[in-house]
Amino acid sequence: MQVEDLPYGAKWVPQCLDRLEQEALVDQIRQIAAEAPLFVPRMPKTGKPMSVRMTNCGPLGWVTTKEEGYRYQSKHPETGRPWPDIPQKLLELWSEYADYPLPPQACLVNFYEASAKMGLHQDKDEENFEAPVLSISLGDTCLFRIGGKNRKDPTRSFKLTSGDVMLLTNDSRLAYHGVDRIYPGTSSLLKRAGRINLTLRRVLQ
Numbered sequence: 218m219q220v221e222d223l224p225y226g227a228k229w230v231p232q233c234l235d236r237l238e239q240e241a242l243v244d245q246i247r248q249i250a251a252e253a254p255l256f257v258p259r260m261p262k263t264g265k266p267m268s269v270r271m272t273n274c275g276p277l278g279w280v281t282t283k284e285e286g287y288r289y290q291s292k293h294p295e296t297g298r299p300w301p302d303i304p305q306k307l308l309e310l311w312s313e314y315a316d317y318p319l320p321p322q323a324c325l326v327n328f329y330e331a332s333a334k335m336g337l338h339q340d341k342d343e344e345n346f347e348a349p350v351l352s353i354s355l356g357d358t359c360l361f362r363i364g365g366k367n368r369k370d371p372t373r374s375f376k377l378t379s380g381d382v383m384l385l386t387n388d389s390r391l392a393y394h395g396v397d398r399i400y401p402g403t404s405s406l407l408k409r410a411g412r413i414n415l416t417l418r419r420v421l422q
Contacts (some may be wrong), residue, residue: 220314224373225365226387230314234380238306239355239406245304246326246355246413249274252301253293255328261286268333275303277323277420279342287342289323289420303417310351311417314384317348321417329359329412331401337368337393340385340418348419349386355379355413358403363394379404 221229234242255270264283273279277289278300292299303324311321329335340350354377364372366388374397377383385392401410 223363223389225363225389225392227363227389227392228314228384228386229375229377230382230384232378232380233310233382234353236380236406239380242304242306242353242415243355243406243413245306246415249301249304249326253278253298254295255326256293256295259283267335269327269329269335271328272300272326273323274301274326275321275323276300279323279325279418289342307353307415307417310353310382314382315349315351315417316386317419319348319419321348321351322420323418325414325416325418327414327416329357329396329399329414331357331399331410333396333399333411335396337362337364337372337395339366339391339393340416341391343418343420345419345422346390349384349390351385351417352383353415354381354383355415356404356407357410357412358400359412359414360397360400361394362397363389363392365393366391368393376400379406 253272258267258281281287361377362374364370
């Protein structure tokens, strides 16, 4: 599988997953969402809702609320139940591409509807920045943007398509990145327009 090197050490694996692998993952994500329903994360202090809906799988899940802010916790914020297990295929992708001896402890499941975006941000709520962040795109193509460790660093934009894998590692581990737009109708994988992004993270040392 061809791995493309990006600025600051990020890596991109276009079309890492074939159609059958993507379909199998979507089926598993539906099962996860049935057990741990999608919820709307809210910004700290303001309580403003994000444009994505999300859930998690793994021992820990990322959540954010107006009152308590960004954090990881072991239970769903609405059901109070533990998160479902991370699918085996995702653990295999981590083993193949992450080049890290310990397994991921969280998998964020973000669902982007056609109008959803994600502003430039850093993934820095983890205790462990040595482990990479590995993400998988499913569904409609998005315009992904990545820069450096400082918000004012130059950014590069490119399209992520269904089945692509992205790895933030080395200097890019704390790179600012975001999703500027979704291109509805560019994939027939999902039942309706939108994109699923799966993000594997090691949270603790």
